[in-house]
Amino acid sequence: MNCTACTTPLDHAAQLCDGCDRGLDTRLGELPAQYLLLAEHLRPGAARGDGPVALVREAPLPVREDVLDMRAAGGIVTVLEEWRAAMQDARGWGPPARSGTVERRVRDAARGLRMNIEWIAAEFAGAGDMAREIRALSGQVNALLDPAPPTLSVGTCAADLGGGDICDAPLRVPAGSTTVRCRRCRTEYPPSTWLTLATGTWAPAGAAA
Numbered sequence: 001m002n003c004t005a006c007t008t009p010l011d012h013a014a015q016l017c018d019g020c021d022r023g024l025d026t027r028l029g030e031l032p033a034q035y036l037l038l039a040e041h042l043r044p045g046a047a048r049g050d051g052p053v054a055l056v057r058e059a060p061l062p063v064r065e066d067v068l069d070m071r072a073a074g075g076i077v078t079v080l081e082e083w084r085a086a087m088q089d090a091r092g093w094g095p096p097a098r099s100g101t102v103e104r105r106v107r108d109a110a111r112g113l114r115m116n117i118e119w120i121a122a123e124f125a126g127a128g129d130m131a132r133e134i135r136a137l138s139g140q141v142n143a144l145l146d147p148a149p150p151t152l153s154v155g156t157c158a159a160d161l162g163g164g165d166i167c168d169a170p171l172r173v174p175a176g177s178t179t180v181r182c183r184r185c186r187t188e189y190p191p192s193t194w195l196t197l198a199t200g201t202w203a204p205a206g207a208a209a
């Protein structure tokens with residue numbers, strides 16, 4: 001049988017391989033803090049610290065719709081709560097409570113899923129879809145949180161976070177720099193590697209063939 005998220009062959013009966021299991025757990029652990037961090041990115045340019053806040057208070061505040069959507073119903077909170085409800089339903093449990101502030105609901109839903117991560121990886125029939133959807137969500141959130149103005153995109157981070165879970169965060173060459181460092185996992189890419197990265201043919205050192 002194969003991992004239902006990445007199709008890696010498994011040597012035992014399970015839904016997720018170790019890499020997808022760990023990646024899912026890590027992302028669920030990151031999302032509540034990222035939800036809070038997004039609040040600082042609601043105003044265009046806010047993350048770069050350009051302009052004193054006092055000056056813009058008098059004008060209508062421009063708001064980044066993409067960040068607003070991610071923090072509103074239908075964004076992070078809904079993805080997490082829907083998966084938690086599906087998981088509880090599959091275990092024969094009642095629906096989880098959805099109460100309190102959105103911030104608290106995000107935290108509760110992520111925690112509820114992480115507390116059941118072993119069962120999810122071993123038995124939850126929706127585990128593959130869940131792992132892929134949370135990975136995509138995490139990628140979108142990371143892109144919104146990336147405060148660097150894009151200068152040159154050189155593809156996505158090829159670092160293996162362990163067990164075949166590829167980081168996949170967007171990589172950019174900052175203005176006036178010849179060093180690319182992944183904002184997510186801190187892996188550094190010298191200029192000699194950029195072409196391989198951009199063409200997607202990168203193979204991390206020591207990666208299993």
Ligand SMILES: [Zn+2]
Nearest residue numbers: 003006017020
């Ligand atoms: Zn997998």
Ligand SMILES: [Zn+2]
Nearest residue numbers: 157167182185
């Ligand atoms: Zn990375």
